Amino acid sequence: MHSLYAFLTGSMVWVSVLLFLGGSVYSLVSRAVMARKMDKMVYSYFSLHYALRSIFHWVIPYAARNWRLHPLFTFVTFTFHICLIWTPLVLFAHVGLFYEAWGFSWWFIPDLAGDVCAGLVLACCLFFLGRRLFLRDVRYLSTASDYVMLALVAAPYLTGMWAHRQWPGHETALLLHVFSGELLLALIPFTKLGHMLFFLFTRGYIGSEFGAVRHARDW
């Protein structure tokens, strides 16, 4: 227990952060090199103005037509992403750990709000699971890895709530919480979670092509 705790909160933190940062740089650079070799048009047509215009419309709920066509899905996906990213950053327990390690801290939310946000992430995961299972076209496109990714994303939030609410087995849940969080961070550059890094470029390129070439909107 003590050795595992020390390992997970010590060396493993650095391993996961380095995998995330190193993997992100590697993935972005290797894709940039691949695009230069295989599709030079990406560079010729890329326009910062049209890229930002497109990204701007797609990161605002209901600002893109496709968001308005699927109002429930839009609501769920924005709730999911906002809670997913912000909850771990503004949770008192996490901010406190940062302060203990680095001597700086920032604003945090009440614990109850943290529980609600983690609960929302889990509810959204269930929604996404249901979507994959019951919507025919989505099920057709789903592979085993999609289900595994969904479980991996849910894991730190479920175990985090478990440890915080002190449900039976919470000591093990805390270790699983730390491990699943580190695993998730390390996997970002190497899996579909990479859209966190790549969406700026994929959306940016689509925006560039639509804006500069077709003179049309892509939102």
Place this chain on the structure above:
Amino acid sequence: MRGQTFLMRLLAGAALTALIFSASAWSQEDVENVRDSVFTETMRPAAVFPHDAHNAKAGIGDCAVCHHVVENGRPVEGETSEDRECSECHHGGKGWPMDVVRAYHQRCRGCHVERKAGPVTCAGCHPRR
């Protein structure tokens, strides 16, 4: 007159009882939780810490292990600080209790990890009642 004497005796008895109880309430045998006056609004239940039982089990005889005195970044040999609150030095400013929280966490958890004994998780020290 007789009634007055009885009242005086009763008051004196009550005062004595209060004195005994208040004295024992502040003695170290009764310390069951970590406390500090800066913890006005707590985020977690107070950390469970039966002072004497803990130190007997952990074999800590030197008070300065926790109640240390530090000057110019160095521990002062032979001096202890049981008469002071931790937050007097570990204060952070503006009543911000994070410094004293950090001091406790590093002291308690650090020792537990090092000795591979005692709780290390959040709930281990801050159980919900």
